[in-house]
Amino acid sequence: MKSSVITFPGSNCDRDMHVALKKFGFNNKMVWHDDNELPKSDLVVLPGGFSYGDYLRCGSMASKSKIMQSVINFANSGGLVLGICNGFQILVETGLVPGVLLRNKYLEFICKNVFIKVDNKNNPYFKNLDKEILEFHIAHNEGNYFCTSDQLKQIEDNNQIAIYYSNKSGKIEDQFNPNGSLNNIAGIFNKEKNVLGMMPHPERMIDKSLSGEDGSLFFKNLINNIK
Amino acid sequence: MEVNEQIAIDHGLKKEEYQKICDLLKRTPNLTELGIFSAMWNEHCSYKSSRLHLKKLPTSGEKVIQGPGENAGVIDIDDGDAIVFKIESHNHPSFIEPYQGAATGVGGIMRDVFTMGARPIANLNSIHFGSPQNKKTKNLLRGVVHGIGGYGNCMGVPTIAGQTSFDSSYNGNILVNAMTLGLVKKDKIFYSKAAGLNKPVIYVGSKTGRDGIHGASMASASFDEKIEEKKPTVQVGDPFTEKLLLEACLELMAGDSIIAIQDMGAAGLTSSSIEMASKGNLGIEIDLNKVPCRESKMTPYEIMLSESQERMLIVLENGKEELAKKIFDKWNLDFAVIGKTTNSKNIELFFDNQKVANIPINTLVENSPMYDRKWKKTKLPKKNKIKKEDLKKLKVKDVLKKILSHPNICSKEWIWQQYDHTVMGDTIQKPGGDSGVVRVHGTKKAVAATVDSSAVYCWAHPLSGGKQIVCESWRNLISVGATPIAITNCLNFGSPENDVNMGEFVECVQGIGEASKHLQFPVVSGNVSFYNQTKEVGIKPTPSIGGVGLIKDYTKMISMDFKELNNLVLLIGKTEGHIDQSLFARTILDEKNGPPPEINLFNEKNNGETMLQLIEKNFVKSAHDVSIGGLITAISKMCIKGNKGIELNKPKSLISEIEYLFSEDQGRYIIEIHPNNLDKVVNILDENSVHYEKLGKIVQNHMTINPKTNITIDELKSYNTNWLTNYMSA
């Protein structure tokens, strides 16, 4: 299986993602933001970090990079595009997934483990996953998902909510919401479910010596679904 | 402008120093030259008050590849790998503008590390604030934490450990010390020594602006009352540009184009160009019109003294300019050939086709002033007579509650949760443990790092205090299963012109030296920050020690959380009941006098090495050193982290219960072992003549100290975890 990770100026989880994809069997290529063409890929990943320093709105300047036109075309033709953290913010800025990501509610960067509940398995990312609740890691300053009430209705009607912040047993309540995100939303699909943006970093949880191993489940399942 | 004595004094130079400059030059310097002298000869760059004493520190050892004198120290961690590390202060700017001051401090220390060819793999910080009641403290703390996070998080380097304290002596002068570790291959280390004639001198990074002109002088002047009106220029950090600079430099370093490289830190282009030339025993020529400038009409004086961040100076091999330029273009960074190395042994500056400065480099470096300042010795204070009856009246639970929720003991999670501590995917011990630990990417090895200071002990008796911090650093590394290798130090003191403050400096350095020599834990890099004072009053002497150690097999790393019910808990080291200067004495008894705990370097070493033997044999399931707050504080933290309780045995000791639980005797560790291994463990301890006690056994969710004192783990947690969050949100 072939994957591509895009490196934007200021990306800093690109290597981590590369390591994770390789570990679970992807043949991964690093792609520079200023290139025109995507290599042939089964999966394109927009990694976390601070593209362009997040100096305007997170992800806004990266969304105008040269390579993004190819990524958008790839997504529109049904290709799998996964945006993690800053990658999610970039996806939102391109309009590939709806909504925006605002500053965290308490205006503080948050780095910690959280539980997420997988809401929708009818898609290439979570199909066949045998757990509903995963322990994932978040590290972000702007993960406070927001959209208008019309958008929210559409998203819900189309089953586009991928994951929610929850507690260990899957309860989705305000007290388990780390950043003020609307309805505890942690990740969103596009309508067709081939594009996924999410705040948590599965690539940081691929080894039992790290903060946990639920990221491994995610990647193993993903590559099996693509095969 | 004609230079005269008054202008020199305005530049922070002393009358005699100005005279010396005229004598060395055999003429009056022009303004640009005077600026260069003032920058090179100030405390920050010249170490004029400290050099004499720093020489006494042990700086070499089997594992030391590079000691002090370069951008950072370098140690060998086997298999061709090396760790580059250093700590730096950014105290004064952080008081004036906490966010930018702290941010640029982090940026500066990371540059020191990647200048040597190392990719930064971990950040640490040691931050000290005034009393929580002081009205400025909260905003300073918030600004500093946001600044450290803002820069480090954006760079994608995990912040894995640190230290935070509050003390009213920092009310008008906070401390912000930042430390970085980088990883490099032993044969790919870059140095700042220029070599060869007519080699191109390259400027890369951000453009030069008017920021921080005289920043280095500011760092060397104490705050007076008017500081708030003074509005000195503080630099704004640009972590995005630094991230690009890091990647571009590492890309260029992968080849063989670089002869020497030096970041532009304090005193910017001045100190970087002079240091490179001086080390290579060469001259250097710079055309200032070629320096990329942000503002129009910048003068030679401003260009030379600007402290704009995110800039580097490189001496390249001839003919590599195009290749280098291509890399910096790719990363959208400024690149300019601004000069060349010469055989004049002078620094020669040109501007608008005129020579605007010409100074022999040895006058700036070797001939810079060095002072043997007057200093006062501190006598060991007399022990306090504490009445046993007073201690008997205290309830253990009440005392423990106060100690665990004390600002200097309570959990600092509010801080480190704002630092990305997991990026790079190799953090295996996050903040909150005895040391932060990161794996050496792609290997079985891991590196542990800790930063510590004990201002109260240093204030009471600098010599003991100096020794104590080195020992504490050593213990924190051992507690996670790492073999300590070397330290870096950031020496934060008041004015060297005050004989008490100078004495504190001299004796702390002596203590650090003695301990580091005995433990074979050499000093490989460091930084001195003087003039941390408001009006005439200096801060408590606060040397910060950054320690680094190696874990050969990261699966053998130890953490402090209690692991398993029914396991036994042992205390390594002897409890004598030293209460003076303990957190207990200072906060519960309100007794601020007396000597700090005694340091026995022989026991320290023996206990530590024996710990490493036990860990090597896999006997240790969890471990934690005993530091401020004493035995019961250490045990409480292990309970909280492991979410388990303990039933303590009745101590066999003759001292009172309070003294037993809260005294701060040194050289102690708490370990958890499986009951089946007790005999084997005891054997090893006996063989090494290490004093130990059986403390008790691990149970579910409550701590039983004596028949009357029983505390649930939830209670312990609530004592320990809430203070800082409540304080910051109030």
Place this chain on the structure above:
Amino acid sequence: MKVSAIITLKKDVLDPQGKVIQQALDGMGFKDVNEVRQGKYFEIDVKEDDPKKSRKIVEDMCNKLLANLVIEDYKIIEIQ
């Protein structure tokens, strides 16, 4: 010409920053504050001498990059 623009969050979008600043002000004794909203300010110096054209250029920039029109509004406040 120098064109100044401000970008603000739309009315119905939560402004966490404004809220926290309001709390901080309150804590400092500024009790009589109904609301604080935070936005961005840009001063853009374009190589164009015609005020109308300059405005047009900056509006274009706002539409294409500076503002996210899903949540933000922009306003040109000064041209000189």
Place this chain on the structure above:
Amino acid sequence: MKVSAIITLKKDVLDPQGKVIQQALDGMGFKDVNEVRQGKYFEIDVKEDDPKKSRKIVEDMCNKLLANLVIEDYKIIEIQ
């Protein structure tokens, strides 16, 4: 009254945001830009009906919290 204030970096202070935004605009084809400076905008609604007094209150806020006068300047641009 509603008082609007803008806070900008002092002239000689580096504006990393502005610099990068300018580069991004350049990449998108906005070539004729001399400079971009970014600042903050605040809209503060105070329980005070007198314009002069309202201004005074917000200036006070700027001095004490909103601006760091070491690197920033502020300006009240509108009161209504």
